[in-house]
Amino acid sequence: MIIFQGKSSGPVYLDIKNEEAELKDASAMWGKSVWETEDILREIRGDKFIRCASVGQAGENGVLFAGIINDKDRAAGRSGVGTVMGSKNLKAIAVRGTVGVKPEDPEGLSKAANAAKKILAENAVTGEGLPTFGTQVLMNVINETGALPTRNSTDVQFEGASNISAEAMAEVRESDGRANLVSNAACFGCPIECQRVSVIDPEHFSVKGRPQYQIESGGLEYEAAWALGAATGVDDLDALTFRNFACNEYGMDPISLGATIGAAMELYKDGVITDADTGGIKLEWGNAKALVAMVEATGKGEGFGVELGQGSRRMCEKYGRPELSMTVKGQEFPAYDPRGIQGMGLTYATSNRGACHLRSYTVASEVLGIPEKTDPLTSDGKAGLVKAFQDATAAFDSSGTCIFTSFAMNLDDVSPMIDAACEGTWTTQTLLESGERTWNLERKFNCEAGFTAADDNLPERLLKDAAKTGPAEGKVVELDKMLPEYYELRGWTSDGVPTNETLSRLAL
Amino acid sequence: MMKIQLKLYASLGRYLPPEAKKNEIEVDVHDSATVGEVLRQYTVPNEMCHLVLVNGKFAAPGEREALILKNGDSLAVWPPVAGG
Numbered sequence: 001m002i003i004f005q006g007k008s009s010g011p012v013y014l015d016i017k018n019e020e021a022e023l024k025d026a027s028a029m030w031g032k033s034v035w036e037t038e039d040i041l042r043e044i045r046g047d048k049f050i051r052c053a054s055v056g057q058a059g060e061n062g063v064l065f066a067g068i069i070n071d072k073d074r075a076a077g078r079s080g081v082g083t084v085m086g087s088k089n090l091k092a093i094a095v096r097g098t099v100g101v102k103p104e105d106p107e108g109l110s111k112a113a114n115a116a117k118k119i120l121a122e123n124a125v126t127g128e129g130l131p132t133f134g135t136q137v138l139m140n141v142i143n144e145t146g147a148l149p150t151r152n153s154t155d156v157q158f159e160g161a162s163n164i165s166a167e168a169m170a171e172v173r174e175s176d177g178r179a180n181l182v183s184n185a186a187c188f189g190c191p192i193e194c195q196r197v198s199v200i201d202p203e204h205f206s207v208k209g210r211p212q213y214q215i216e217s218g219g220l221e222y223e224a225a226w227a228l229g230a231a232t233g234v235d236d237l238d239a240l241t242f243r244n245f246a247c248n249e250y251g252m253d254p255i256s257l258g259a260t261i262g263a264a265m266e267l268y269k270d271g272v273i274t275d276a277d278t279g280g281i282k283l284e285w286g287n288a289k290a291l292v293a294m295v296e297a298t299g300k301g302e303g304f305g306v307e308l309g310q311g312s313r314r315m316c317e318k319y320g321r322p323e324l325s326m327t328v329k330g331q332e333f334p335a336y337d338p339r340g341i342q343g344m345g346l347t348y349a350t351s352n353r354g355a356c357h358l359r360s361y362t363v364a365s366e367v368l369g370i371p372e373k374t375d376p377l378t379s380d381g382k383a384g385l386v387k388a389f390q391d392a393t394a395a396f397d398s399s400g401t402c403i404f405t406s407f408a409m410n411l412d413d414v415s416p417m418i419d420a421a422c423e424g425t426w427t428t429q430t431l432l433e434s435g436e437r438t439w440n441l442e443r444k445f446n447c448e449a450g451f452t453a454a455d456d457n458l459p460e461r462l463l464k465d466a467a468k469t470g471p472a473e474g475k476v477v478e479l480d481k482m483l484p485e486y487y488e489l490r491g492w493t494s495d496g497v498p499t500n501e502t503l504s505r506l507a508l
Numbered sequence: 509m510m511k512i513q514l515k516l517y518a519s520l521g522r523y524l525p526p527e528a529k530k531n532e533i534e535v536d537v538h539d540s541a542t543v544g545e546v547l548r549q550y551t552v553p554n555e556m557c558h559l560v561l562v563n564g565k566f567a568a569p570g571e572r573e574a575l576i577l578k579n580g581d582s583l584a585v586w587p588p589v590a591g592g
Contacts, residue, residue, distance in 0.1 A: 124588035135591030162530040407590045471564035
């Protein structure tokens, strides 16, 4: 583990070769994109096999949702980690290890890992669904379920969803005879290979005359396609793909960016911001050219992009319409409208890092039936479901195992790997206890930082404005029912503070 | 006869008539047709019907043979898929 403390006086990057680590001058990379930075690092090292994590111009410019991008198009995207990295003048980390690692029980680890890989390969989701269709297969699922936040959550279904789906990515274009989807790919060492590699029609307005974007690069994931698409009302697949490329290039979280542009479009619709603010750009729902322009302006820190770079909460507060910000604890929520998937309402409200789907993906149970199907439209039992997902997810995340493996594996499959790799004895039970400890420790940190039960809330729109169409028509999020149940299950006070008894039980 | 909207996604798209657009098509089925009957009519393998939604609401495996469709219903089906 590497911890960076303080701030460098000038731009640096951390260069790691096996056991050696050194902070080096990064002046040559400052001001450059993620893509350019990685090319420079590989040239400096003379080693094309190094792995990189870097920030782009967004992290340097103080965009509050800047991400850290790995290997050009894999992102630690959420919660502004790239903003923090950039604020330390830390441009990148370059690493290559060649001497291996020494697990406690190498033979046991190899056996357990092979057993896990077999489970992943034989499972219909991780062995076939994800590698073939990627996360984008959810676009039509969630739209049909009536839980696709559309046009800043003024609707729960998007009429253009099928145009920006996994199925649409696989369609051959008439214009150039190619499909948007070129192939799948994998993060380092992952056997699932759910990543998308895409190419944009060279005649599309976004890349015409710009050969640097007429390339094969990281394609749309579901969250990015939703945020840049349904949240803004844009159903131009190539425009969304171009904007996804740009989020990787500039180093930005496409979820927060798309959701913030969606909020800005509502401000524009209501006349709160005008052409004078946007530099003449018609920031209307569905305007693909406006979306393209705004993403680029945000990455570069130019024009109205400066306002967008502050995220929707600060932007909406500045313009006197805080209720238009679809955020919890300042972070934009992702691609599931909790009016149609009740458990996700409690998930967003209680996520320790602000609205997030990755810390308790109850969509798996409520929509996809993994590990077992529950009704997305009822709040009954969701407090227990969310707690169970949060604790198990904290254990998965702490193990360094991708959460997507949990579509096929449970902690009974993970614990033998951790037990063989690490000191001590690790069982499913100890991993679950570790997950619960992690969740409470994060909560304790938040409480000490000044967060209270009042921050475990949702945008008013989700609590008061009923869904207009689909299975959830007439429903709002029943947070007032779920939250007290959740606090009680967690062993927290009615104000959401872990009790001394709970902290003592968890040895915190 | 009545009309329903048949939607087959991901790898199930191959079971749709060739004139289907964006993985969906309006089809004629007999009055009181059930979910199970329609899926058999289009030769969709039962073991591939993981997520079955009628007007967006989940139809559990045990309900599909008896679940009668209505004119104008939407029947959407996926094999095992996930994302996030």
